[in-house]
Amino acid sequence: MTEAVPDFETALATHEGLIRRIAASYEADGARAEDLAQEIALALWRALPRFRAESSLRTFVARIAHNRAVAHVVRAMRNPRLAELDETARGEDAGPEEEAMTSSERRRLLGAVRRLPLGHRQVVTLFLEGFSMGEIAETLGLSENNAAVRMNRARVRLRELLGASR
C-alpha cells in the first residue's frame, strides 16, 4: 500500500476522531482524555516525517496513539492520583469526546471497553475502528493468529461486561 506523506493538518483532520476515541478508551476523565488526545497529536506531529507509507496512515496513527496512550498509563501508574483505569469516573468535567457520546449505548460500550485488560482493549478498539485482523496485527506487532486469539478472548470479556452493565 502506498500513500503520500500528508501534511500534519490533513493527517490530523482525517484521523482526529480515531485519536480521540483511542484516548477516551484509555482515560475515563474527560479533561485528561483531552490532554491525552493532545499528546497523541503532538506525537503524530513529531513522528509524521518518519512516515514511509509502508503501512496505511491510519495504521501509523493508531500505532502512535496506542504507544502514547501506554506512556499515559505508565504515568498514571506512577501517580495513583491519576488512576485512569477508573472507568466509573465519568465526572461533570467531560471533554468534547465524552460530550459527543450522549447516547447511553455508546457510554456503556466505552465503559465496557475501558474495563477490558489493556491487551484486550488494544485489539478491541482497533477492531471497532474497522481495522482488519491483519491491520490490527501490524499495528500491535502481533502475528495475525495471535491477534485473532486475543480478539476472541476480548470478545468474550466484552460480552460479559456489556451483559453485566445492562
Place this chain on the structure above:
Amino acid sequence: MSGTGPDDLDRLGALWREGGASNAAPLLARIARERRKQMLLLAAEGLVCAGGIGVGVWLIAAGADAVERMLGGLALLYAAFGAGITQWSRTALVRRLVRPVQTCVGDARGDARLVRRLVAGGWAILGAAVAFVAVVVAMHGPSRYASGTGLAVLVAAVLFIAAAAWSHWRFARRRAGELEGILALHRELEGGE
C-alpha cells in the same frame, strides 16, 4: 440496548465510530505551544553545548598549565556527550512511537539498559568535572581564582557544570523514568495475559 453481545461487533463498531467529537482547535493550539517550547529548549540545549565547547576550547588555549587545559578537555568531552545523548534520546523517542506496540515495549527494554548506562556515565563525567575543578583550585591556591583570568576560568567552569547538570538531570528524570515505567507496565501485561 438490545443485541449488546459482541457478536454484532459491526453494529458496535458503527456505534463506536460515531463518538469522538471533532474539535481540532485545542490540538492545533497545543502543537503551536509545543513548537515554541521546543524551540526554546533547543536554544537552551544549544547554549549549554556551545558554552561547554567554548569553555573547553578557551581553557585548552588559555589555561595556565596542563591541569587547567585538562579541565578544558573535560568540558569538551561533556559537551559532546551531552549533545550526543540529547540527539539519541530524541531519535529513540520517535522510533519507539512509530513501532508496533509490542515491539515498542521490547525496544524500551533495550533502550532502558542503554539509558541507565548513559545516565551513570553522565553523572560520572560530571562528578569528575566537579572534583577536577576542586583539585585545580586547591593546586593553584585560591588567590589564582580571586580575580582576572583565573576568576573567569572558575566562573566559566562552574556555569558550564551547572548548566550541564541541569540538562543531564532533566534527561535522567524524564527518559529513564519513562522507560522504567514502560518496563513495569510490560511486566504487568505479561502477568495479566
